[in-house]
Amino acid sequence: MRGQKSIAFSIVCTMAFSVLPLFEGAAAIHADAAFEKNAAEIVADMGFGWNLGNSLDSYSGTTIGSNIGSTSSETAWGNPATTKELIAMVKASGVETIRVPVTWYEHMNPSTYQIDETWMNRVEEVVNYVLDADLYCIINVHHDTGEKGWLKATSDNLDQKKAMFSAIWEQVSANFADYGDKLLFEGYNEILDGSANQWYNPGSEAIPIANELNQIFVDIVRNSGGNNARRNLICNTYCAGANSEITSGFVLPNDTVSNRLIVETHIYQPFPFTSEAYPEVTTWDPTSLNQYIDNVYNQFVKNGTPVIVGEFGCADKGNLDQITSWAKYYVEKCTSYGIACIWWDNGTQYKVYNRRTLTIAKPDLLNTMIAAAKGENYVIDTTVKGDVNQDGALTIADAVILQKWLLGAENTNLADWEAADLWEDGKLDARDFSVMKNLLLSANNLCEDINNWNNWIDTAVGANAEMSFTSNGVKMQVNAGGEQDWNAQIFYEPLTLEQGATYKISFDYKADSAQATTFHVMQAYGDYLPYYSGALSWTTTAQHYEDTFQYTKATDQVCRIAFNLGGGSVKVPFTVEVANLSLIKVSG
Secondary structure (H helix, E strand, C coil), X not given: CCCCCCCCCCCCCCCCCCCCCCCCCCCCCCCCCCCCCCHHHHHHHCCCEEECCCCCCCCCCCCCCCCCCCCHHHHCCCCCCCCHHHHHHHHHHCCCEEEECCCCHHHECCCCCCECHHHHHHHHHXXXXXXXXXXXXXXXXXXXXXXXXXXXXXXXXXXXXXXXXXXXXXXXXHHCCCCCXXXXXXXXCCCCCCCCCCCCCCCCCHHHHHXXXXXXXXXXXXXCCHHHHCCCEEEECHHHCCCHHHHCCCCXXXXXXXXXXXXXXXXXXXXXXXXXXXXXXXXXXXXHHHHHHHHHHHHCHHHCCCEEEEEECCCCCCCHHHHHHHHHHHHHHHHHCCCEEEEXXXXXXXXXEECCCCEECCHHHHHHHHHHHCXXXXXXXXXXXXXXXXXXXXXXXXXXXXXXXXXXXXXXXXXXXXXXXXXXXXXXXXXXXXXXXXXXXXXXXXHHCHHHEEEEXXXXXXXXXXXXXXXXXXXXXXXXXXXXXXXXXXXXXXXXXXXXXXXXXXXXXXXXXXXXXXXXXXXXXXXXCEEEEEEEEECXXXXXXXXXXXXXXXCEEEEEEXXXXXXXXXXXXXXXXXXXXXXXXXXX
């Protein structure tokens, strides 16, 4: 930490609390921060943004104060701990803003609402990573809201909710009071009403309460002193909604300083296209997207209130070309309206970065969006090595054509001669066929594509594990199995299963001790139903698994292969390796 200070706070509400002095955690001081930019100028300067999703916003339980003294929740949803190197890589790729969602309740005293020093210091450490890279940084109150959150836009126990919400912002504001103008506060994330959890048509009290909480947030920050008197602040609509039924009821808070408030919405439209819950929808049209963006522009931007889209994204359903065209249109339209966009990256279906290897997982998608935010056009190289029939992919059909041509078969046409010259020596011979064969083998080996591997470790039930990569596969060390076999899991996604097709699955596997576990070819959303399951008896000697199965359900384009490595029956600690994984359609 960069400096030292002690913070005390008070809570004014209908409840009485005893509050102790807080942290010796330090606040970074940016004395050169001029705070000259107003809200509109900040938004214009934010460029393209990225969410550090499912990291500091992850939680491992539902009880206030259940994780005091620990930062384990940061890795509870499968992502590695955030490093300065990760932020540097994101910066180098062209991103100019990072939103750092934060969930607080697990790290708060349930009686005094004092935030644990360990957690506040970790949040500050990540904020410093972002600011040291000269990026805009947004922090908020994240999964304290939402369907499972304690902060709801309902009159039930409202005084207690206000007290806890106030306590968070009193402490956060005090801790970051001396930070410069590249740090922005966002009051709350996607606040919902009571048990109904309405996303589009909330009950009559929900929007007024959401407005009231926004006002509390602004008042607390402004009264906290330091640079917070001028800091630009972000206020979400109810549930971050962008439809007119919600935006029409939004009231911008009163403020002691002019033009320092930004409205935030989240737009995942068209929703069936962007959501993994609709695997069959892999194409899009702009109708609903235009409706939501136009509404936000007409409601706010046109009337002088700047807007950011704090979250947008699309689950990968094996349709990256469609996702890229959608994202290009999306960012171009928002940019033309003066709206900054921040991509939601959860480390799995929505990811654009591989946080373990510190590489860009979807470079064409990312570069397209960054260029669009600058009013530029990124040209994607669509060349596919070995695509001799020019159908956009390297398949066994290309190998058949090249083999026939090399054997002199009549009426064999090479649509793209240069694509067949894989040896790059200006002629075609058996060496080119050999290279093509190896490329096909690599394409079928899912272990070659480390960007589609991920893991789940449910720390809420005691699981503890870590995934890593080998030269030809994936590895997991399991230190504690949790309660269920899926509490520690490695998985590959996305995969497509076509109705009526027969598939062959094969892989090599070994462990450093004898274990009995299962794996599944399954849904990657909803009820996570298994389509095919197998039992594995791990030994220290490498074994080969191979089987075929027919898929009879409706075509599913959001499937995964998951290796369950947890549960009470595993003997910990142990380490497993999976290599040469392939899933090939053999008929249908």
